Amino acid sequence: MIGTRPWLLSAPALVLFLVMLVTPLIMTAVLSFNSFDFYGGIKPTFGLGNYADVLSDSYFYEIFGRTFMIALVTTVIAALIGTPQAYFMLRMHPFWRSVMILVVLGPLLISVVVRTLGWAILLGNNGVINEALRRFDMIERPIKMMYTSGGIVLALVHVMVPFMILAVWAALQRQDPATEKAAESLGAGPFTVFRRIVLPQAMPGILSGSLIVFSLSASAFATPAILGGRRVKVASTTVYDEFLNTLNWPLGAAIAIILLVAVLAIMVAWNRLVEKRFAGVFQ
Template identity: 40%
Template sequence: MKLETGSTINIKKKKKKKKIWDAWLLVIPTLAVFIFFFLIPLFFLFITSFKTFDASTGIGGEWTFQNYIKFISDPFYLGVLWRTVKIGLITTLVTIIISYPVAFQIAKAKGKVKNYLTLLVLSPLLISMVIRCYGWVILLSNNGVINSSLMKLGWIDQPLELLYSEFSVIVGMVHVLFPYMVLSIMGSLERIDTSVLRASQNLGASSLKTFTSVTLPLTLPGIFAGSVMVFSLSVSSFVTPSILGGPQVKVMSYITYEQVAVMLNWPYGGAIGFILIFIATITIVFYSKILSKSKKGVAIQ
């Protein structure tokens, strides 16, 4: 009997080890790509950010904190940092406001209608981001569709400065990142038990009260997940600010590109990039803390 028990335990252990090994076999290829093509280059760039730089000789061999001190002591670069974070926060807020009604209607829909609406929301992702941005250039330029229409209607006498502004960058960001927020909120809405909503209505709560007291709190995980994605992608975006903002609207990704690709100052460009990573991480952690302290918030474990 003891032998049988011991044999059974050994078989279970072998099966458990096999499952763990099988899981690692699936993870290792992706993990290897992530380490070799992302973490290792990022590590060397981080090391480079503490090196000196000379325009005539290139990257030096001495260690220094001057690249980071130069950034935090220069009002121009601090202004660029603030503009980047501000654009990210406004983009996130506007995306939430626009996406929630859309996600709510898609979650309520059924059958083919739901599939068609989901496909409609995802369809912009099938088009290149560059093409979408140039589409907004056609709409927002001085001779574009919007200004031409307003001038023909007699509502304005001269073109509005819509392009190459923070407004145009935010509009482009919202358009690009809108599907991510919709899908995140829609996932939370679909997981809500309809019996909870019916119970709220049976207890005399109005539709508005049910939404604010039941539906909205239960969808906070989706809102938070979407906010993290939208904010992270917006503050690190390069294509949209470059095309719709141009040199007039400098953001962190743009000046990082200038330092690395134009000035060939890799140490300072690396320092700017890691400051952006740090600020984005701090903002996300701060946002998470606010939600976790709220009675209706969701804490990340």
């Protein structure tokens, strides 16, 4: 009975996981092997034609390259911002730390559509940023920020930084404060303490936060759809177009499965690379 008790306790979560995640993924994978005809619709055949179409077309390579580049840049910027911020939060007074946690979690409390529309107001040709620069005579023509990869990255960083901060902060909480004081007593400067003491202990949090940020950024839909429009297409918006515009569901399913497999492969490779090759760099 003791051996079956953990399974019984986790059964509701497992059932929910199977129904809400695994089943749709299996159905999407099966759909990706079907064929499509513009006159006859979806045909219940089995083949690799959709995958061949995606993997043999340079158009899709460009889309996937743009998707992963946006996700990578977003991850790097989030790590550069989130790691020092988590360290500062750790050293704050408990009251101000609680306030800062609310500030950090603020972007996550707002709907992704509302948040992205707010960025559209800021980044538009007649938006707040361009109008402010014009009034200070800093520009003559508006800076193009909407419908660019840079605008998408900026908006994604806004919401992804909290994930990085929380992951690094959780890792730094296990740090022994005496190690920093010992290093300072031996003559180490602030930069040396951060590089040799703080950063190695923060690496697990940076790694886990990077994996979260990268995967969420690579699969983001609302932000690229609103700020990128039709000019800057990524994998998620391409899947949307195939499902709702051309109605080629099998091809859209194949793109979705390829995106999923690619993200998982990158995450696993990234995890092993960092653990094996960079674990002792800062020691």
